[in-house]
Amino acid sequence: xxxxxxxxxxxxxxxxxxxxxxxxxxxxxxxxxxxxxxxxxxxxxxxxxxxxxxxxxxxxxxxxxxxxxxxxxxxxxxxxxxxxxxxxxxxxxxxxxxxxxxxxxxxxxxxxxxxxxxxxxxxxxxxxxxxxxxxxxxxxxxxxxxxxxxxxxxxxxxxxxxxxxxxxxxxxxxxxxxxxxxxxxx
Numbered sequence: 190x191x192x193x194x195x196x197x198x199x200x201x202x203x204x205x206x207x208x209x210x211x212x213x214x215x216x217x218x219x220x221x222x223x224x225x226x227x228x229x230x231x232x233x234x235x236x237x238x239x240x241x242x243x244x245x246x247x248x249x250x251x252x253x254x255x256x257x258x259x260x261x262x263x264x265x266x267x268x269x270x271x272x273x274x275x276x277x278x279x280x281x282x283x284x285x286x287x288x289x290x291x292x293x294x295x296x297x298x299x300x301x302x303x304x305x306x307x308x309x310x311x312x313x314x315x316x317x318x319x320x321x322x323x324x325x326x327x328x329x330x331x332x333x334x335x336x337x338x339x340x341x342x343x344x345x346x347x348x349x350x351x352x353x354x355x356x357x358x359x360x361x362x363x364x365x366x367x368x369x370x371x372x373x374x375x
Contacts, residue, residue, distance in 0.1 A: 190359055190370045191313045195271045197362040198306070201293055202278055203266045209286060214261035217277055227280035235273050236265070244268050271313055275306050295361045301335035305354045312351040322348055 210216040218228050236259060241247055247268065250260040259265055266274065281287050284299060291302035308331050315322055325348040331338075333345060338357055344350040352374065360367035 190355060190366060191309065191316065193362055193366055194309055194355065194358050195274075195313065198278075198294070199266060199269075199271075199274050202274065202290055203262055205290055205293070206281070206286065207262050214263075215259045215265075217262050217266065218259060222282060223277065224280040224282060227276060235269055241268060272310055275303075275310050278306065279303055293361075294358055296335050298332075298334060301332040304329060304332035305335065305358060308351045308354045309358065312348075312355060324348075325351060327351060 206216055206222075207214070210219070210222060213219050213222070216222045218231055220228060235241065246264060247260050250264055251257065266277070269277070278287065278290065287299045287302075288297075291297070291299050294302065294305075296302040296305060307329050308327050311327055312322075312325065314320075315325060327346050327350065331340065331345045331350045331354055333340065336357060338350070338353040340350050340353060344353070356367050356370055359370060
């Protein structure tokens with residue numbers, strides 16, 4: 190279920206931003222589109238990482254186009270980690286771009302959507318690295334100013350809140366998968 194959300198988020202972010210900035214295939218490192226902090230860390234933390242250096246598609250791109258410093262967005266973002274993609278989204282300068290992406294997933298406020306993606310990212314990392322989930326604490330909590338998730342008290346910081354966020358966003362991707370998640374959790 191987490192993978193479905195991750196793929197949908199990555200795909201829509203790439204699709205939307207690439208259409209908005211057709212003239213710039215490497216918009217993800219453009220200082221007119223993305224904040225300088227992300228760009229500054231991009232080479233070291235993402236593009237020059239071992240995973241990227243060994244990636245066959247990225248290697249083929251640079252063999253075919255040796256003058257390109259980066260592969261275009263549709264190739265590069267496909268191989269970024271979920272955490273890097275969430276950071277990329279948060280680093281987009283234009284609030285209207287961020288809002289369009291968040292609205293696609295049924296969330297009107299960018300800050301709320303960012304808190305939802307942080308919750309999903311935390312849940313995903315805990316699952317991926319074998320952590321115990323029963324006492325999951327979300328470092329930043331979930332914003333209570335978004336769609337009604339029926340959260341109460343400390344739910345905004347706990348596993349139940351993260352699962353409700355996951356179910357909500359998953360429902361925007363596939364209602365059938367959201368129903369499957371709810372059935373399996375029950």
